[in-house]
Amino acid sequence: xxxxxxxxxxxxxxxxxxxxxPQCGAAIVLRSLGHAETVVCSSCHSILDAKDPNLQVLQxxxxxxxxxxxxxPLGTRGKLRGTDYEVIGFQRRSIKVExxxxxxHEYVLFNPYKGTRYLTEYCGHWNDITVCKELxxxxxxQATYLGETYxxxxxxxxxxxxxxxxxxxxxxxxxxxTATDYVSPPRMLSSEKTxxxxxxxxxxxxxxxxxxxxxxxxxxPPEPVGVYENQPSPVSDNVKGIWAAFLGxxxxxxxxxxxxxxxxxxxxxxxxxxxxQSGEPKGEASFVTDIFDLAGRxxxxxxxxxxxxxxxxxxxxxxxxxxxxxxxxxxxxxxSYYYGRDSDGSWSEGSQxxxxxxxxxxxxxxxxxxxxxxxSKHPPIGYSVEVKRGVPVFGFxxxxxxxxxxxxxxxxxxxxxxxxxxxxxxxxxPVKIGNSED
Amino acid sequence: MTQPVSNCPNCGAKxxxxxxxxxxxxxxxxxxxxxxxxxxxxxxxxxADLPPDSSPIQLNTEGIYRNKAFVVIGRxxxxxxxxGWNEWHIVMNDGxxxxxxxxxxxxxISFATTTTGLPTxxxxxxxxxxxxxxxxxxxxxxxxxxxxxxxxxxxFPYWDKTQVTFADLRSETGKFATLDFSDEQPALxxxxxVEFDDLKLKNLRSxxxx
Amino acid sequence: MFKKLYLAYGVLVLGGxxxxxxxxxxxxxxxxxKNVPKSVRDNPGSYRSVYGFYHHYTGGK
Numbered sequence: 177x178x179x180x181x182x183x184x185x186x187x188x189x190x191x192x193x194x195x196x197x198p199q200c201g202a203a204i205v206l207r208s209l210g211h212a213e214t215v216v217c218s219s220c221h222s223i224l225d226a227k228d229p230n231l232q233v234l235q236x237x238x239x240x241x242x243x244x245x246x247x248x249p250l251g252t253r254g255k256l257r258g259t260d261y262e263v264i265g266f267q268r269r270s271i272k273v274e275x276x277x278x279x280x281h282e283y284v285l286f287n288p289y290k291g292t293r294y295l296t297e298y299c300g301h302w303n304d305i306t307v308c309k310e311l312x313x314x315x316x317x318q319a320t321y322l323g324e325t326y327x328x329x330x331x332x333x334x335x336x337x338x339x340x341x342x343x344x345x346x347x348x349x350x351x352x353x354t355a356t357d358y359v360s361p362p363r364m365l366s367s368e369k370t371x372x373x374x375x376x377x378x379x380x381x382x383x384x385x386x387x388x389x390x391x392x393x394x395x396x397p398p399e400p401v402g403v404y405e406n407q408p409s410p411v412s413d414n415v416k417g418i419w420a421a422f423l424g425x426x427x428x429x430x431x432x433x434x435x436x437x438x439x440x441x442x443x444x445x446x447x448x449x450x451x452x453q454s455g456e457p458k459g460e461a462s463f464v465t466d467i468f469d470l471a472g473r474x475x476x477x478x479x480x481x482x483x484x485x486x487x488x489x490x491x492x493x494x495x496x497x498x499x500x501x502x503x504x505x506x507x508x509x510x511x512s513y514y515y516g517r518d519s520d521g522s523w524s525e526g527s528q529x530x531x532x533x534x535x536x537x538x539x540x541x542x543x544x545x546x547x548x549x550x551x552s553k554h555p556p557i558g559y560s561v562e563v564k565r566g567v568p569v570f571g572f573x574x575x576x577x578x579x580x581x582x583x584x585x586x587x588x589x590x591x592x593x594x595x596x597x598x599x600x601x602x603x604x605x606p607v608k609i610g611n612s613e614d
Numbered sequence: 615m616t617q618p619v620s621n622c623p624n625c626g627a628k629x630x631x632x633x634x635x636x637x638x639x640x641x642x643x644x645x646x647x648x649x650x651x652x653x654x655x656x657x658x659x660x661x662a663d664l665p666p667d668s669s670p671i672q673l674n675t676e677g678i679y680r681n682k683a684f685v686v687i688g689r690x691x692x693x694x695x696x697x698g699w700n701e702w703h704i705v706m707n708d709g710x711x712x713x714x715x716x717x718x719x720x721x722x723i724s725f726a727t728t729t730t731g732l733p734t735x736x737x738x739x740x741x742x743x744x745x746x747x748x749x750x751x752x753x754x755x756x757x758x759x760x761x762x763x764x765x766x767x768x769x770f771p772y773w774d775k776t777q778v779t780f781a782d783l784r785s786e787t788g789k790f791a792t793l794d795f796s797d798e799q800p801a802l803x804x805x806x807x808v809e810f811d812d813l814k815l816k817n818l819r820s821x822x823x824x
Numbered sequence: 825m826f827k828k829l830y831l832a833y834g835v836l837v838l839g840g841x842x843x844x845x846x847x848x849x850x851x852x853x854x855x856x857x858k859n860v861p862k863s864v865r866d867n868p869g870s871y872r873s874v875y876g877f878y879h880h881y882t883g884g885k
Contacts, residue, residue, distance in 0.1 A: 288668060288670055289824075310784065313786075
């Protein structure tokens with residue numbers, strides 16, 4: 177290439193030119209290397225034609241003293257998605273919904289190679305936005321872009337209230353556009369419609385802490401308030417997965433329960449009937465049973481007391497005693513059954529049968545020491561005692577089922593609450609549940 | 615491969631053509647617009663200085679498109695009622711000529727295509743649909759524009775069009791087409807949007823402070 | 825993230841249930857005593873019960 181030809185001459189390089197505002201003489205800085213259409217004089221709040229070497233005044237606007245300066249100062253550089261951008265412009269815009277004004281802020285970012293990008297901020301929620309090259313297709317209450325479907329969130333009339341710095345379009349204060357947002361968290365598709373054109377842009381939710389890191393800003397970002405339209409849910413698509421896991425676990429639980437039920441011996445090792453006569457001449461009410469054998473590995477023992485109590489009760493102090501080791505399990509069981517009729521119908525309370533499961537009883541020779549008690553005035557009560565070796569404890573499976581169910585319910589409830597909070601700000605708010613005052 | 619070498623008929627400077635099929639070029643020294651005839655170069659005009667603009671691409675910028683290397687050899691700067699854009703003339707390493715457009719840092723590459731049955735400027739309308747190469751395109755915008763300046767080598771012999779009309783067509787897949795009505799015969803360019811990073815551009819213009 | 829936690833938790837719950845069932849645990853409250861003398865078989869009245877959960881008839885209509 178370099179065969180004696182002179183170096184190529186380029187058009188003059190535009191630099192960050194320092195110019196003066198024709199209205200008030202203040203210095204005007206242009207950072208966007210010829211990209212800006214308009215630039216604002218921050219001293220006298222005139223909007224100037226950035227393409228005109230004389231910076232013709234296009235509009236002058238009033239500024240309220242309550243106007244807040246941009247959180248990211250103009251001229252700050254930050255790294256987003258691996259590229260350095262410089263903040264060149266800022267505006268405050270607002271919509272009015274049911275008489276209430278909602279403000280948000282937009283920042284214009286510039287890189288000479290990659291072009292322009294935008295950041296929006298609303299109540300501490302940030303979005304990283306680029307203009308769409310392709311046109312999304314709009315359906316009923318939704319839009320599709322690059323294979324993703326976005327749900328309609330809100331359509332409102334957006335007004336520009338305050339501007340600073342440079343803009344790649346003809347910005348004016350008090351200019352209106354119809355802004356429509358479609359969401360597919362964490363992304364958002366927005367259209368801005370003026371009389372002459374429609375512009376579509378794609379936003380991605382960004383956390384304030386990441387913005388502060390990218391631009392190395394001092395202090396902390398403003399705390400986000402509420403849930404923003406495209407804010408990603410902390411629980412989101414885990415919900416379906418969790419219920420799938422729950423079903424899987426519940427199924428396994430069922431299988432385990434059936435397996436334990438089938439493999440437990442449940443063999444009756446002792447069964448005897450007795451008659452209890454209270455108020456007998458004072459003698460020793462307690463007695464011991466014959467010795468029976470509990471076989472196999474350490475397992476539980478179920479002792480069932482069946483008594484034909486008829487509007488009566490019987491109480492049995494039990495002790496399951498190992499004949500050889502002297503180890504004993506001591507417990508008392510009441511069997512009572514009452515019934516009758518009253519103004520509401522028939523009722524009953526209690527049962528004629530009682531079961532207790534004694535845990536972890538090793539194999540060995542055992543007997544029961546039984547001491548019955550009852551109402552002294554009552555006629556004799558017949559009862560039987562049955563001892564079974566190795567039964568499944570269904571209560572554990574019930575507890576396990578609840579233990580699996582409750583977190584799934586809690587997580588689902590949190591997800592639902594989050595989504596309700598998100599959509600409560602939209603054009604499609606959720607129906608109020610119960611009589612909560614939101 | 616030997617590159618054609620001539621001398622500028624106006625000032626005598628050496629002119630090297632980087633692309634064998636270039637029809638015109640601009641002499642760097644004296645800014646004369648030179649058109650190639652069969653025999654030698656003919657001066658047909660003089661180009662004014664290009665206005666300051668901020669495309670990061672410049673002549674001799676190199677890049678890669680679809681695994682083929684290319685180099686920038688020419689440019690047309692267009693202007694329309696809302697601003698301007700650059701069409702950089704590039705040549706691929708297989709000798710094919712193409713266009714890399716830069717409109718506010720949105721980049722696209724397109725190739726001239728020969729097709730029959732193209733509409734005329736009077737016939738084309740926004741919303742119409744055409745199918746080329748099994749791809750459906752819809753007319754999205756019609757832009758009247760004019761040349762603001764030229765630089766380097768171009769594949770056609772004009773440099774000073776005061777009125778050109780373009781029709782932009784988009785597909786649903788990031789592809790686009792341009793109908794160029796600068797000539798008697800409409801010309802069709804088919805292409806697609808590209809990301810700056812994917813082009814792996816080298817020898818870009820430097821910006822003070824960046 | 826929640827899904828992974830839930831899966832781990834579920835495995836623990838299932839495992840715990842299996843362990844409980846295999847070891848023969850139960851949900852009922854039962855007191856244990858040691859060294860019950862063999863003489864209780866001849867004299868059941870001499871057995872000393874643990875009165876911690878002594879429970880009598882409490883109610884009914």
